[in-house]
Amino acid sequence: MAVAPVNETLTLADLTRDPYPVYRRMRAETPIVEVPAARRIFLTKAKHTKMVKDDPELFSSDDPVTPMRRAFLAHTLMRKDGEEHRRERMAMQPAFSPKVIKTDWADLYRTIATDYLDRLPRGETVDLFTALCGPIAARILAHILGLDEVSDADMQRWSQTLIDGAGNFGFADEPFEKSDAANAEMDAVFDSLLDRHRAEPNNSALSVMLNAKNPIPMSQVYANIKIAIGGGINEPRDALATILFGLLTNPDQLEEVKRQEAWAEAFEEGVRWVAPIQASSRRVTRDLEIDGIDIPEGVTLMTIQASANRDEDLYEDGESFNVFRKKAPHQAFGSGPHHCAGAHISRRTVGEILLPMLFERFPNMKLDRAEDVVWSGFGFRGPLNLPVRLS
Amino acid sequence: MVQITFIQPDGGQTTLDAAEGASVMETAVNNGIDGIFAECGGAMMCATCHCYVDEAWAGKTGARVDGEEDMLECAAAELRETSRLSCQLKLSSELDGLVVHLPEEQA
Ligand code: HEM
Ligand code: HEM
Ligand code: FES
Secondary structure, three states, rough: OOOOOOOOOOOOOHHHHHHHHHHHHHHHHOOOOEEHHOEEEEEHHHHHHHHHHOOOOOEEEOOOOHHHHHHHOOOOOHHHHHHHHHHHHHHHHHHHHHHHHHHHHHHHHHHHHHHHHHOOOOOOOHHHEEEEEEEOOOHHHHHOOOOOOOHHHHEEEEEHHHHHHHOOOOOHHHHHHHHHHHHHHHHHHHHHHHHHHHHHOOOOOOHHHHOOOOOOOHHHHHHHHHHHHOOOOOOHHHHHHHHHHHHHOHHHHHHHHHHHHHHHHHHHHHHOOOEOOOEEEEEEEOOOOEEOEEEEEOEEEEEHHHHOOOOOOOOOOOOEEEEEEEEOOOOOOOOHHOOOOHHHHHHHHHHHHHHHHHHHHHHEEEEEOOOHHHEEEOOOOOOOEHHHHHH | OOEEEEEOOOOEEEEEEEEEEEOOEEEEOOOOOOOOOOOOOOOOOOOEEEEEEEEHHHHOOOOOOOHHHHHHHHHOOOOOEEEEHHHHHEEHHHHOEEEEEOOOOOO
């Protein structure tokens, strides 16, 4: 029996800049470690992060003091456990199934992608992150959710506002004032769409939830759509930008990916290499021990999938981007009951549709200078810019 | 111990000895069988552990559990009468010799 070692010096700013060398040391020296700057105990090994996420009874997602509740003005499925969680989740899941994507959406997404690619200027440097990755992720999500009428800009603004509110751990006023305003806008827009979805039922998330035989309460229908807005834009955006960076800085791999049409593999490797959601929190429901370390009831554990995805137990040279590495399961989409609801969508849209279209259209796409790309983020991570030259 | 055989879409077969009480999914994952992803670790939330129970065994594996049907609807490959989520199939002595087929795709 031993208490977890404490890392007194580590700051959130260090982690935001580049967490990977820190996690590598932790895996080697202190795989279970308390980080006062984050007020949490970090788990950095794949076996521990998975064990925790797979056991919702000992490790609950229900955080009674989460700023998320205040930001969303609702208790959302992300922070629920058990039957209530399953019911709300399954109300929406059919809209996100691979078959619906194939039958209902694939053609529309190809049209959207063509349209967005047509707009990109050739022969000059373009920031693909802002010109493509963000807007196209927003457009695709708008359709899946049944919010066709909403602009890319509004989708992205709502998403960021919800995220800023949900991450407002200091409970400052301003982020909540903004999220309150966004909630009011979203509620009004959702209200205005109900008649259309009732009159013409379709496979979008809003329609599926509204027209279910045994619908969940309206408050939870809206909360679900908001969670999908908060969680469904930045991650595919960051995943796309990360994969593009990986391929453009490894031209030999890019050539091989094109030759083998290994886009699905490129997608998996990109999200393994830099997980768009780097960590997830769980509250410990009783005193217990993990690998000989005492973990008291009530503590919040931070399961660091970013670190698990580079764990030496599973990966050789996990720090590098290598599409053709020996396959091993990653945790970029989490695990257990809260496993990402949008995993299928992301694989199909980013991996199967966007990546091949982009390289077909711009076969000689070049990253201007890799060292100009700025990476950032601790809870969420990806490049903040992607200056490329299209031809 | 009970025996279980996994058959890949290309016909490749693997037969394993598995512990009673383990799920078909756990057995596949622990032995590195291709074609079972099981991304949610058995929480019935991902449908990436989809399998088809061999016709000869279909009567013995019991009914789908509560909620399994809904999640199977979200599987990538074709849904058949014999479709199961392998995380919900527990091995017992009655299932000694079980044969399951893996689908073309999981994700
Ligand atoms: C590459 C893109 C994506 C990545 C890497 C990703 C990652 C994740 C992760 C790690 C979680 C688990 C959080 C936890 O354990 O607490 C999660 C949950 C979730 N994701 Fe995603 N996500 C992506 C795209 C999407 C998309 C496009 C949607 C929109 C439909 C979406 C909707 C959700 C929802 C609703 C949850 C909550 C599930 C629950 O609590 O039951 N995600 N995602
Ligand atoms: C005590 C310090 C903090 C810790 C330990 C922390 C940790 C985390 C983690 C791990 C997540 C992932 C979601 C989950 O909980 O499952 C999260 C959510 C979030 N955090 Fe932080 N964070 C902290 C402070 C901040 C700050 C200062 C910001 C900046 C505004 C921020 C922004 C966010 C955002 C945007 C979310 C998204 C909520 C969601 O939709 O899941 N966090 N936080
Ligand atoms: S392992 Fe995810 S549904 Fe079976």
